[in-house]
Amino acid sequence: MILPQFLKTVQRDYRLLEGHAKTFVQLKRLDNKGATAGKVFDQYAKKHPNKVCFYFGQEQWTYKKVEESSNQVGNYFANEGFEHKDVVSLFMENRPEHVIMWLGLSKLGVVTALINYNLRFQPLKHSLDVGNSKAIICGTELTSAITELGKIKYPVYLSGTSTKESEEAEKNHGWKNLDKELPKVRTTTPQPKNPELINFRSNLLYCYTSGTTGLPKAAVITNSRFFMASYVNHYASELVEDDRIYMTLPLYHVAGGVLGLSQNLVWGNPLIIRNKFSATEFFRDCYNYKATAAQYIAETSRFLLQTKESEWDKKHSVRVMFGNGFRKDIWKQFVDRFQIEKITEFYASTEGNANMVNYDNTVGAVGVIPPFLEKLYPIALVKVNEEGELIRNKSTGHLIRCKAGEVGELIGKIVTNSPLREFKGYAADQNANEKKTVRNVFTKGDAYFRSGDLLYKDKQGYHYFQDRMGDTFRWKSENVSTAEVEAIVSQNCELRDVIVFGVKVEGYDGAAGMTVIADPRGDMDIGKLEKAIVKNLPHYSRPLFMRITKAIPMTGTHKLQKTDMAKQAYDLSQIGSDKIYLLLEGKYTPFTPELQEKINAKKIKL
Structure with missing residues (x-):
């Protein structure tokens, strides 16, 4: 088994290096012209x-x-x-x-x-x-x-x-x-x-x-x-x-x-x-x-x-x-x-410089970095904690590369004035650009783009997508900003406390939107809100699930906490007396065990 696998990776690596070399030569030619x-x-x-x-x-x-x-x-x-x-x-x-x-x-x-x-x-x-x-x-x-x-x-x-x-x-x-x-x-x-x-x-x-x-x-x-x-x-x-x-x-x-x-x-x-x-x-x-x-x-x-x-x-x-x-x-x-x-x-990502490609049809892989090129390659997987914070080596202060099988965030090296490695970032939003940049990664003064994506690799260098970090989820082929949806929902329910996150639904790619709304007086007009959501948000951004609760937990700095409620998702056994609604044909319908069974049985199309 060792020889066939060796031959496969040799052929793969040759194709990858050949493709990269041809691309580099052509881009250099185009730059000069x-x-x-x-x-x-x-x-x-x-x-x-x-x-x-x-x-x-x-x-x-x-x-x-x-x-x-x-x-x-x-x-x-x-x-x-x-x-x-x-x-x-x-x-x-x-x-x-x-x-x-x-x-x-x-x-x-x-x-x-x-x-x-x-x-x-x-x-x-x-x-x-x-x-x-x-x-x-x-x-x-x-x-x-x-x-x-x-x-x-x-x-x-x-x-x-x-x-x-x-x-x-x-x-x-x-x-x-x-x-x-x-x-x-x-x-x-x-x-x-x-x-x-x-x-x-x-x-x-x-x-x-x-x-x-x-x-x-x-x-x-x-x-x-x-x-x-x-x-x-x-x-x-x-x-x-x-x-x-x-x-x-x-x-x-x-x-x-x-x-x-x-x-x-x-x-x-x-x-x-x-x-x-x-x-x-x-x-x-x-x-x-x-x-x-x-x-x-x-x-x-x-x-x-x-x-x-x-x-x-x-x-x-x-x-x-x-x-x-x-x-x-x-x-x-x-x-x-x-x-x-x-x-x-x-x-690849729209704004980023951390890109890979699966050259040889390996099932599930999003790209490959040959192990012998890992430290020379301008892309790396680095360790993060459960909150998504980068972990640094206590002695060197540098980030820590992931080993095979370890999940980490993908980052890409930024090289100023390089048309292939620079991070142009976002138009007129320097603050957002800084948030996507991490410095002193492997050497003093270096800078890398943070993808916000979690991946893992195997011993042969194939990389596999694990999950997204941060305040977005992906539904119906589109990335959805929770901040954008929260703003629309809050504006149309008398500025109540609102959080939005993505929840996994069996049989569907990505994550469906779910919003939790604090309604301490129990007088929120759901009909009015659903009309505003349908009118103001594209179909893929509309929260499919809505949970009405008495209060949303806050941190000591008055930030609304999502973690626990995101874990509970739309599980009726974990929400106590709260109510959950499901968006069906533009209407929020009370969510019941029967609807849950229909979703699991694919009898309802979301």
Whole structure:
């Protein structure tokens, strides 16, 4: 057994080192040329003008059409006075125009903030404000979400098929219709005011993340990070230029909008864009569009396995799927049923520099660091206590590396002015950046990014995800900030004491939201609160469970304590006289042992 295992790790390590070496050489070349995503895309488009770039429903967009359309966007906004370092928020559902808008703006050096199209009211306003936007580009399908905010301090530009709401917004608020304006603009490459400032290291996008420190923050994505994602995935997934990639993930998210889309813009892989994910249509679409690659997130694989077996399960041509969060317990079942040759599992975070990849299909692994490279590698697992605090060696004061089998927090070394190792962090939030940074880790003065994730490794260097730390939980493919949900709930129940946390539900990935509300007088209006929650929070942020209690324990410094109540979760045997409610079809229903049994038996879909 020793020799076969040795040969496996040798082959694995060779592929990993080869992939890293190729990526480093290519990124160095791009850095020297001052390359940007827009420039590299334009070069490819000029070589392959008639190749299909995007498939969207019955539409086919060639590389020439996408290049010219993005040039029109750049030229139009240049005429509007936008330039390098300005920020424009993009609020639009999945479609080719989503990419075209930010690609065109990038040619001016304008940074596009990709706004989650599920957001409404305060969370939406916060995301617009924190990015320091100068304008909003809004899909007409989302017009009402913007008008509901009341008076808007930014100019708004509409894109898409006109609706009653969008026509009224044009008339009453003076919003401009890009579908009317862009055809009047030239299709030649935009000429920015300061082209020397737009390069490999300049900012490209803001992708929002709840992180582990509170409300949504705008994580900075540079051109260099965009390219790094592209090259690492290309080599790890062994993609070739003619692979067609099926994309159902939201383009505002770094997984779909960077890891997946970069294969299309940099390598020329045609992208099949679907407006929304559909488990029943997934492999039928892959067959009809002749997709050979597809992207997933954790929940995708489970949703697909839940569908009834059909002819499309094996009729498709998908040979590789890439993404993150593939559950170890369903990995083999998924591969066997759908006949997928290769699963490329990544570990990465929106804002972080601690990234890994599973090169060799090892079931459940999120990445690998060969043991002989461990101390040279800019990523490490370090020990933390039960409260998530880093443990330091009493004699040296440095952090302590985890041994095989020990759970610890993943951290990534920060190297200033290195396009691959720097931590750009969050836009205009230095305090949050400091919270994600730990210093004097292994040597005096060094600095590392804190991922907030707990992992463990085995003796062969494979790393496995264990859990998330801090004030977020993950549900329905999205990270949810407990601070954001607590604020909405508290505001709509007369500022009562409120805590929110994630709870595990058998048979579901991630954690469902649960809120506990202090109601000492017993007079809270649950009906009023449920309407506010449904109105103000996207579906994945809404607490599925609500517990009403007399009081929430506090610390000596008047901080509400979550630990004990999070452990009790929705277990009716542990809550005494408190009441628990379950959100079903927009209504909070009293939670009973019968409902608990139905959830366990999968008779209720959450």
